[in-house]
Amino acid sequence: xxxxxxxxxxxxxxxxxxxxxxxxxxxxxxxxxxxxxxxxxxxxxxxxxxxxxxxxxxxxxxxxxxxxxxxxxxxxxxxxxxxxxxxxxxxxxxxxxxxxxxxxxxxxxxxxxxxxxxxxxxxxxxxxxxxxxxxxxxxxxxxxxxxxxxxxxxxxxxxxxxxxxxxxxxxxxxxxxxxxxxxxxxxxxxxxxxxxxxxxxxxxxxxxxxxxxxxxxxxxxxxxxxxxxxxxxxxxxxxxxxxxxxxxxxxxxxxxxxxxxxxxxxxxxxxxxxxxxxxxxxxxxxxxxxxxxxxxxxxxxxxxxxxxxxxxxxxxxxxxxxxxxxxxxxxxxxxxxxxxxxxxxxxxxxxxxxxxxxxxxxxxxxxxxxxxxxxxxxxxxxxxxxxxxxxxxxxxxxxxxxxxxxxxxxxxxxx
Amino acid sequence: xxxxxxxxxxxxxxxxxxxxxxxxxxxxxxxxxxxxxxxxxxxxxxxxxxxxxxxxxxxxxxxxxxxxxxxxxxxxxxxxxxxxxxxxxxxxxxxxxxxxxxxxxxxxxxxxxxxxxxxxxxxxxxxxxxxxxxxxxxxxxxxxxxxxxxxxxxxxxxxxxxxxxxxxxxxxxxxxxxxxxxxxxxxxxxxxxxxxxxxxxxxxxxxxxxxxxxxxxxxxxxxxxxxxxxxxxxxxxxxxxxxxxxxxxxxxxxxxxxxxxxxxxxxxxxxxxxxxxxxxxxxxxxxxxxxxxxxxxxxxxxxxxxxxxxxxxxxxxxxxxxxxxxxxxxxxxxxxxxxxxxxxxxxxxxxxxxxxxxxxxxxxxxxxxxxxxxxxxxxxxxxxxxxxxxxxxxxxxxxxxxxxxxxxxxxxxxxxxxxxxxxxxxxxxxxxxxxxxxxxxxxxxxxxxxxxxxxxxxxxxxxxxxxxxxxxxxxxxxxxxxxxxxxxx
Numbered sequence: 001x002x003x004x005x006x007x008x009x010x011x012x013x014x015x016x017x018x019x020x021x022x023x024x025x026x027x028x029x030x031x032x033x034x035x036x037x038x039x040x041x042x043x044x045x046x047x048x049x050x051x052x053x054x055x056x057x058x059x060x061x062x063x064x065x066x067x068x069x070x071x072x073x074x075x076x077x078x079x080x081x082x083x084x085x086x087x088x089x090x091x092x093x094x095x096x097x098x099x100x101x102x103x104x105x106x107x108x109x110x111x112x113x114x115x116x117x118x119x120x121x122x123x124x125x126x127x128x129x130x131x132x133x134x135x136x137x138x139x140x141x142x143x144x145x146x147x148x149x150x151x152x153x154x155x156x157x158x159x160x161x162x163x164x165x166x167x168x169x170x171x172x173x174x175x176x177x178x179x180x181x182x183x184x185x186x187x188x189x190x191x192x193x194x195x196x197x198x199x200x201x202x203x204x205x206x207x208x209x210x211x212x213x214x215x216x217x218x219x220x221x222x223x224x225x226x227x228x229x230x231x232x233x234x235x236x237x238x239x240x241x242x243x244x245x246x247x248x249x250x251x252x253x254x255x256x257x258x259x260x261x262x263x264x265x266x267x268x269x270x271x272x273x274x275x276x277x278x279x280x281x282x283x284x285x286x287x288x289x290x291x292x293x294x295x296x297x298x299x300x301x302x303x304x305x306x307x308x309x310x311x312x313x314x315x316x317x318x319x320x321x322x323x324x325x326x327x328x329x330x331x332x333x334x335x336x337x338x339x340x341x342x343x344x345x346x347x348x349x350x351x352x353x354x355x356x357x358x359x360x361x362x363x364x365x366x367x368x369x370x371x372x373x374x375x376x377x378x379x380x381x382x383x384x385x386x387x388x389x390x391x392x393x394x395x396x397x398x399x400x401x402x403x404x405x406x407x408x409x410x411x412x413x414x415x
Numbered sequence: 416x417x418x419x420x421x422x423x424x425x426x427x428x429x430x431x432x433x434x435x436x437x438x439x440x441x442x443x444x445x446x447x448x449x450x451x452x453x454x455x456x457x458x459x460x461x462x463x464x465x466x467x468x469x470x471x472x473x474x475x476x477x478x479x480x481x482x483x484x485x486x487x488x489x490x491x492x493x494x495x496x497x498x499x500x501x502x503x504x505x506x507x508x509x510x511x512x513x514x515x516x517x518x519x520x521x522x523x524x525x526x527x528x529x530x531x532x533x534x535x536x537x538x539x540x541x542x543x544x545x546x547x548x549x550x551x552x553x554x555x556x557x558x559x560x561x562x563x564x565x566x567x568x569x570x571x572x573x574x575x576x577x578x579x580x581x582x583x584x585x586x587x588x589x590x591x592x593x594x595x596x597x598x599x600x601x602x603x604x605x606x607x608x609x610x611x612x613x614x615x616x617x618x619x620x621x622x623x624x625x626x627x628x629x630x631x632x633x634x635x636x637x638x639x640x641x642x643x644x645x646x647x648x649x650x651x652x653x654x655x656x657x658x659x660x661x662x663x664x665x666x667x668x669x670x671x672x673x674x675x676x677x678x679x680x681x682x683x684x685x686x687x688x689x690x691x692x693x694x695x696x697x698x699x700x701x702x703x704x705x706x707x708x709x710x711x712x713x714x715x716x717x718x719x720x721x722x723x724x725x726x727x728x729x730x731x732x733x734x735x736x737x738x739x740x741x742x743x744x745x746x747x748x749x750x751x752x753x754x755x756x757x758x759x760x761x762x763x764x765x766x767x768x769x770x771x772x773x774x775x776x777x778x779x780x781x782x783x784x785x786x787x788x789x790x791x792x793x794x795x796x797x798x799x800x801x802x803x804x805x806x807x808x809x810x811x812x813x814x815x816x817x818x819x820x821x822x823x824x825x826x827x828x829x830x831x832x833x834x835x836x837x838x839x840x841x842x843x844x845x846x847x848x849x850x851x852x853x854x855x856x857x858x859x860x861x862x863x864x865x866x867x868x869x870x871x872x873x874x875x876x877x878x879x880x881x882x883x884x885x886x887x888x889x890x891x892x893x894x895x896x897x898x899x900x901x902x903x904x
Contacts, residue, residue, distance in 0.1 A: 175551065175553045175555075176531070176533070176550060176551065176552050176553065176586070177531055177552065177553050177554075177555045178530075178552050178553065178554055178555070178584075178620065179527060179529040179530050179531070179555070179557070179559065179619045179620050179651070180529055180531075180555040180556055180557055180619075181529075181530075181531030181532070181533075181555075182531060182532055183528055183529050183530065183531070183532060184526075184530070184532045185528070186532075187532035188532075306563060307567075309563070310563045310564055310566075310567045311567075313564060314564055314567070386818065410821075
């Protein structure tokens with residue numbers, strides 16, 4: 001019990017430190033002073049990432065750490081204790097509800113479900129936090145537009161969670177390996193793609209894009225850096241990919257928040273650039289996240305297929321068995337591996353196969369084949385001098401026999 | 416001891432499992448094999464913390480000295496980090512006059528295609544206080560194995576918690592390997608021994624650059640002293656992966672234990688004087704005259720091979736105990752007569768002779784490969800192979816066991832899972848038939864009165880004396896079939 005408390009306490013302190021670092025980063029990079037708001041709210045996303053990644057028993061400690069950090073940050077901002085306690089409670093509630101959503105899909109076999117759960121958790125933390133904060137805002141700032149406040153909280157919270165949760169969850173399972181991790185080549189390729197993004201983004205976002213590329217073309221280049229950014233995410237895979245997206249997003253947000261780049265060029269209304277860059281980053285994160293989930297799903301499917309293949313081969317080779325499927329209409333045989341090891345090789349069709357049996361047995365085998373193919377008999381056991389086969393009819397959706405499958409063993413091999 | 420020896424050194428976190436069947440293959444080729452568990456190995460990975468590269472080198476050096484005091488001929492062989500240790504010890508001891516050096520997948524550079532990109536960071540991590548002892552470097556899929564079935568087997572062994580290889584090693588240990596790599600890279604030109612390096616082109620841990628570096632370094636001291644065999648279908652664990660037969664063949668050939676290995680340096684030193692070669696050839700001729708080719712097996716290494724030419728029922732290679740059994744089934748009556756002058760050259764003896772079987776008298780030549788007082792293999796070269804084909808008839812048996820042998824092996828498996836356990840008499844009968852079929856007539860002394868079970872088994876076996884192996888094998892299969900058909904009460 002004492003060990004658990006110590007370990008849990010360490011988790012809470014770790015979350016507080018992470019929360020504080022993310023808070024500083026959000027303020028340093030995403031703060032738009034003109035409208036006194038932040039493009040993305042990373043601290044809650046970080047706390048949510050940790051909450052989704054850790055084992056269930058640590059969750060109260062994570063929530064406690066996040067709540068304490070939120071309270072301290074509120075006090076540092078010069079607000080009263082009651083307000084700090086209010087924000088702490090909102091933080092714990094939002095992260096708690098969203099963690100439940102994230103946990104629901106965390107261990108799913110399909111990586112797309114895992115990603116969907118993370119995206120769902122990001123939505124949940126944004127909605128719960130923004131909605132729960134409304135009474136508090138109405139109490140401490142009655143003149144504020146609650147709708148605008150709700151939207152700012154929800155969008156920045158969603159964006160922060162979208163950027164923070166995937167890399168934290170991905171790196172939670174990281175172990176240094178002797179071999180089998182990402183090799184140098186894909187890493188260098190991903191780094192080259194990220195460098196291309198950084199250069200491209202710097203050219204477009206780190207200054208007046210209209211001055212550089214002309215008023216007609218410049219603003220249209222905003223989405224150009226997305227291609228190398230997503231390429232780097234895909235090349236870096238499940239762990240490096242989310243990190244690349246987060247780093248790329250921070251660069252673009254930072255430049256835009258500082259009043260540079262295509263989004264900041266024309267402000268139709270106060271905060272328009274912020275909304276545009278939020279949409280930009282959300283699109284990039286969602287697109288890359290979905291592509292990474294698809295990539296992981298393909299890899300998982302390949303691993304499952306390989307596992308099946310290995311087990312199938314082990315069983316067949318271990319028991320000296322050869323698999324065959326026979327077209328029920330034409331009698332053509334389709335043989336599996338090691339068919340050449342059968343006595344006399346692999347016959348092309350069932351007629352040639354039956355012809356290898358003792359002459360006295362052939363009429364019965366032909367009759368059984370006819371019964372199998374017609375669906376009058378579900379299975380059969382055929383014997384030759386040196387082999388035996390178990391056959392079974394496979395019916396199509398209309399109930400007609402389409403295939404006959406079989407397992408053939410050399411008698412001396414497998415009895 | 417006259418028998419040649421090989422000292423085998425395993426890799427980091429490993430055991431002799433790293434070396435696959437090399438112990439067995441070397442023993443069958445007439446070598447005495449020795450091994451050791453390196454400091455920090457064979458227990459738990461935590462025990463590797465604090466172990467220094469010097470301790471590994473000292474342990475291998477001490478074992479080398481111990482084995483060297485027992486054998487005139489001693490070869491050194493290592494796998495992965497064991498290869499680095501073998502190379503370093505060979506360099507420090509001046510190993511060369513006593514034997515050769517075999518390096519399997521030596522990781523001079525940690526730069527294989529599947530090594531994580533962050534490997535470059537490890538010199539920085541070594542400097543973080545406390546981290547090298549605490550950080551784990553895990554052994555994960557693909558485990559250095561390309562063969563998927565083998566990989567699945569190794570994965571299952573890890574999941575069962577078998578102690579054949581550590582699941583992880585501390586970073587501190589990797590630091591020691593890095594130090595060891597540095598030692599090995601220096602002074603390679605001082606290496607005094609013939610060296611064989613076996614390396615996979617697609618080694619996921621260390622690229623072919625390692626093998627190239629070693630070959631260039633060693634050959635700088637004496638051109639041609641080191642050679643490399645490149646494997647095309649393996650990952651790092653070359654002794655157990657797809658190319659393990661290539662590895663075994665290359666190693667045995669390099670150590671002079673196979674007559675033909677295609678490495679160019681085979682049998683150039685038979686480790687026998689000309690008189691010893693002549694004496695062994697004379698004994699072989701006596702055996703061929705008295706009992707035929709089967710008489711060569713006692714003079715040969717365990718994997719001694721008899722090559723019968725032509726295209727008849729006895730053509731092909733009969734290797735080891737199974738080969739002898741196969742030879743006896745058809746060629747027990749083979750004899751050789753009219754031996755001509757024996758000519759020897761660097762471990763190969765040629766003798767003109769005549770094969771006699773029934774009314775066949777086939778003149779030709781026999782070639783015997785000899786090494787360290789033992790026969791490696793024998794090959795016949797008839798003047799007219801067609802005469803032998805016509806006399807013996809039939810066609811060569813395919814490789815692998817015959818149908819009768821397979822039935823016997825299957826029966827031996829089935830007997831362990833009978834639904835109704837056999838009674839004592841049936842068990843004794845099964846034992847006697849099995850021994851008669853697999854060994855032949857009863858051997859050894861009859862156990863004393865204090866060992867009634869052993870005595871009863873010996874007597875049962877003795878009662879089968881004179882039964883041929885084929886008969887005994889068929890009776891055994893029939894007996895097991897009867898027992899299988901008995902239904903449980």
